[in-house]
Amino acid sequence: MIDAVVAFFVLGIVAQLLGAKIPFSDGLYKSLSMFLMIAIGLKGGIALQQHVDASLLLMSVAVVGFGLLLPLLAYPLLRYFGQLDKTNAGAIAAHYGSVSVATYAVAVALLEANKINYEAYFPLFVVLLEMPAIVVGLVLAKGNFKIINRAFIKKELVANQSILLMVGSLIIGFAGGESVQKLTPFFVVLFPGILALFLLKMGLVAGEQLGSLKKNSVFLISFAILMPMLGGLAGTGLALLLGLSAGGIALMAVLGASASYIAVPAAMKESLPEANAGMSITASLGITFPFNVLINVPFFIALGQFLGV
Amino acid sequence: MTFKNLALPFITSFCLLAFSYFSVQIGSSALGFIILALSLLVAAGIHNFNVSTAKEATPYSTEVKS
Numbered sequence: 001m002i003d004a005v006v007a008f009f010v011l012g013i014v015a016q017l018l019g020a021k022i023p024f025s026d027g028l029y030k031s032l033s034m035f036l037m038i039a040i041g042l043k044g045g046i047a048l049q050q051h052v053d054a055s056l057l058l059m060s061v062a063v064v065g066f067g068l069l070l071p072l073l074a075y076p077l078l079r080y081f082g083q084l085d086k087t088n089a090g091a092i093a094a095h096y097g098s099v100s101v102a103t104y105a106v107a108v109a110l111l112e113a114n115k116i117n118y119e120a121y122f123p124l125f126v127v128l129l130e131m132p133a134i135v136v137g138l139v140l141a142k143g144n145f146k147i148i149n150r151a152f153i154k155k156e157l158v159a160n161q162s163i164l165l166m167v168g169s170l171i172i173g174f175a176g177g178e179s180v181q182k183l184t185p186f187f188v189v190l191f192p193g194i195l196a197l198f199l200l201k202m203g204l205v206a207g208e209q210l211g212s213l214k215k216n217s218v219f220l221i222s223f224a225i226l227m228p229m230l231g232g233l234a235g236t237g238l239a240l241l242l243g244l245s246a247g248g249i250a251l252m253a254v255l256g257a258s259a260s261y262i263a264v265p266a267a268m269k270e271s272l273p274e275a276n277a278g279m280s281i282t283a284s285l286g287i288t289f290p291f292n293v294l295i296n297v298p299f300f301i302a303l304g305q306f307l308g309v
Numbered sequence: 310m311t312f313k314n315l316a317l318p319f320i321t322s323f324c325l326l327a328f329s330y331f332s333v334q335i336g337s338s339a340l341g342f343i344i345l346a347l348s349l350l351v352a353a354g355i356h357n358f359n360v361s362t363a364k365e366a367t368p369y370s371t372e373v374k375s
Contacts, residue, residue, distance in 0.1 A: 077317070080313065081313055081314075081316055081317040082317070083313065218314075218318050218349075218352055218353050218356045219314060219317055219318075221318075221349065221352070222317040222318040222320075222321040222349060222353075223317060223321075225321050225325065225345065225349070226317065226320065226321040226324055229321075229324050229325075229328060230324075291345070294341060295341035295342060295345070298337060298338070299328060299331075299332055299337055299342075302332070302335045302336060302337035303331070303335055303337075305335075306335040306336075
């Protein structure tokens with residue numbers, strides 16, 4: 001049976017396809033995504049208080065390596081089968097190498113609803129996976145490393161909205177001690193309800209993207225479904241190598257399977273304006289996100305339970 | 310339609326069917342994977358048909374106009 005939180009996503013798609021006008025301002029959408037980032041970071045920070053050790057550093061290095069690898073997996077598929085130019089292939093590869101915080105939030109909600117344990121430091125991995133794919137995607141698109149300069153690092157790494165919010169909340173959750181508990185009724189208890197509201201909006205957006213799919217998009221649909229399966233399998237392999245729990249295997253697979261539609265489009269718009277932004281966002285938000293939320297995430301949770309201890 | 314255009318829908322459909330098989334093995338629902346695989350194969354087939362008929366129709370229409 002479909003999870004109640006995920007059902008709101010389906011409701012959003014149905015409402016959009018039926019042409020129902022559900023008023024949902026951009027400001028509310030941005031506020032909800034901000035809430036999710038802060039809540040995930042805060043929960044991770046609180047959990048990190050009990051889990052800081054040397055092995056975490058080693059795992060973090062492996063996760064960054066994973067983030068560098070994913071766009072390298074996507075790029076040849078886009079170039080060879082899609083016959084896309086370097087710019088568009090690099091831009092789409094960056095989207096698929098980075099992560100979707102909303103997909104991660106859905107996976108966490110499903111794990112918690114099914115009482116499956118996972119490593120509490122995962123928000124750290126979400127943050128670590130945001131950036132490497134952007135760098136690799138840009139290098140693939142430009143064919144050189146010149147674009148990775150000080151201004152780029154300052155803008156995309158230090159002043160990146162999602163990274164800043166999640167790292168900041170992670171630090172507050174970690175260093176806040178007892179005082180952080182005052183925030184948990186809002187950021188932890190209300191999390192599933194606010195996620196449901198966010199998914200309703202995402203359903204509306206995904207429904208809109210599905211409507212804009214042109215006839216000549218069999219390749220894009222195929223890629224946007226194949227890549228999360230391959231990324232999910234790669235994530236599962238990494239999680240097994242790192243010896244993660246059942247929930248940890250599922251979450252690493254979900255991080256590998258998800259595609260960014262907030263951080264990367266903003267970075268690409270700035271650094272690669274000649275790339276077709278519509279194609280990337282249709283693939284990541286219109287196809288991959290619904291596929292992940294409705295089909296792929298439940299599969300990888302079941303796979304995690306099957307493989308994990 | 311070239312091999313390159315058709316190859317990815319077929320590879321994806323094959324992977325979806327493989328995932329549906331594993332879903333059954335691990336006790337998860339395979340329905341979504343199967344529906345997607347079949348839909349993708351049908352979409353690729355229709356697309357291929359449309360492209361090939363459009364190509365065949367082009368010389369005729371050019372001839373009539375000239």
